[in-house]
Amino acid sequence: MTHLTTLYRQKIDAGELTPDPAQEAVLPHFDRIAEGLMAPPVKRGFFRKTEYEPVQGLYLWGGVGRGKSMLMDLFAGSLDGIPSRRVHFHAFMQEIHAKLHEARQQGAEDALAPAAAEVAESVRLLAFDEMQIIDITDAMIVGRLFEALFSAGVTVITTSNRVPDDLYKNGLNRQLFLPFIDLIKDHMAVHEMVSPTDYRQHRLTGAQVYFAPVDAEARAQIRAIWADLSGGPAQPLTLKVKGRDVTLPAFRNGVARASFYDLCGKMLGPGDYLAIAEAVKVLVLEDIPRLSRNNFNEARRFVTLIDALYEARVRLICSAAAQPEMLYVEGEGTFEFERTASRLREMQDKDWGAAAP
Structure with a gap:
C-alpha cells in the first residue's frame, strides 16, 4: 500500500x-x-x-x-x-x-x-x-x-x-x-x-451551461461536461422522501444527471425537489421541452424544481428546446413562468453557486 x-x-x-x-x-x-x-x-x-x-x-x-x-x-x-x-x-x-x-x-x-x-x-x-x-x-x-x-x-x-x-x-x-x-x-x-478554491466551480467558470436547442452538438457538450464533473462511472441514487422513492438515474461525487421526464414527468412534489436540492451540488438536466397548457402539470413541477435548486444554490446544467424566455409562451401560468425564466438566466452566470446564499 x-x-x-x-x-x-x-x-x-x-x-x-x-x-x-x-x-x-x-x-x-x-x-x-x-x-x-x-x-x-x-x-x-x-x-x-x-x-x-x-x-x-x-x-x-x-x-x-x-x-x-x-x-x-x-x-x-x-x-x-x-x-x-x-x-x-x-x-x-x-x-x-x-x-x-x-x-x-x-x-x-x-x-x-x-x-x-x-x-x-x-x-x-x-x-x-x-x-x-x-x-x-x-x-x-x-x-x-x-x-x-x-x-x-x-x-x-x-x-x-x-x-x-x-x-x-x-x-x-x-x-x-x-x-x-x-x-x-x-x-x-x-x-x-478550509480552502478558498472551489475546483468544481473553477471547471465551470466561463463555461456554457445552458444549451438550446437540443441537437447533436448540445448532447455532445452535455456528455463532455458530465464526464468531467462526475469523474467516473455513476450509479442511480434513490432518496427516501416520506416513505417514497425518488430516483436520480445517475449520480457520482455530488453530481446528478436526469432527464426532464425523470424529474418533472412524474408525480413529484415540493418535498421531493427539496430532497434532491439537498442531496446534489450539480444537476445536469436534459431535454427540457417547450411548455404550454398541453403539459401544464409538468411545467408546474419544473417551476417548483427550479425554485428548489435556486434556493439551495445548486449548479444547473441543462439542454432545452428553447431559451428560457421562450420555453413557456402560452397558456395558464405564463406570467408566473417569467420568474422561472429569470432564475434560469441568473443560474447561467459564471459565479452562480460559488458561495452559499
Whole structure:
C-alpha cells in the first residue's frame, strides 16, 4: 500500500493536481488510517482469537468542490489487500433498508443485528461520500447501525458538507438522533477542509451551461461536461422522501444527471425537489421541452424544481428546446413562468453557486 501523501505528491509532479494547503493538511489522517489498517492482528489472551486493533476513522467536512471526494477516492484505491468499500451514503442506507426488510421477512426479532453483521464481515473500511441525513427512517437507525459497525472493528471515513453537529438539523424527533453525533466524535477524527478554491466551480467558470436547442452538438457538450464533473462511472441514487422513492438515474461525487421526464414527468412534489436540492451540488438536466397548457402539470413541477435548486444554490446544467424566455409562451401560468425564466438566466452566470446564499 502506498501512503496517500506519496500518491498526492506523485500526482502533483505529474501535473495532474495543483498543490493545495487545505488538502495537504488532511493527508496525515489518511496516512494514519492506512498504517492502522496495515498493522497485523493481535492476540488478546491465551485462548482468544487474534483481532485487529480498532482504527479511528475520519469525518472530513467542508464546502463543495474542495477535493474531499477526490482525496477519499485516491485513498480507497490505494488499499491493496484490505477489504474496503467506497459508496455514496444514500446508496448505502438504501441497501441497509433492503437488508432490514429481508431480515424481517425471515422473522428476525432484531433486523438490524444481522444487517450490520453482514456488512462488518465483508469490510474493514467503509468510505462514504456525502454523509447527510434527510429522512427520519435513516435518522432513527444510524446510531445503532454505526455502533454495531464500530464495535465490530469497522473503520469509517466519510465526506460531508456539514459539521457533525448540523446533521439532521431541525429534523423530526432530532433528540433521538443526537447520540449518533456523539458516536461520530468518539470514533472518527473530525477535520474541516478550509480552502478558498472551489475546483468544481473553477471547471465551470466561463463555461456554457445552458444549451438550446437540443441537437447533436448540445448532447455532445452535455456528455463532455458530465464526464468531467462526475469523474467516473455513476450509479442511480434513490432518496427516501416520506416513505417514497425518488430516483436520480445517475449520480457520482455530488453530481446528478436526469432527464426532464425523470424529474418533472412524474408525480413529484415540493418535498421531493427539496430532497434532491439537498442531496446534489450539480444537476445536469436534459431535454427540457417547450411548455404550454398541453403539459401544464409538468411545467408546474419544473417551476417548483427550479425554485428548489435556486434556493439551495445548486449548479444547473441543462439542454432545452428553447431559451428560457421562450420555453413557456402560452397558456395558464405564463406570467408566473417569467420568474422561472429569470432564475434560469441568473443560474447561467459564471459565479452562480460559488458561495452559499
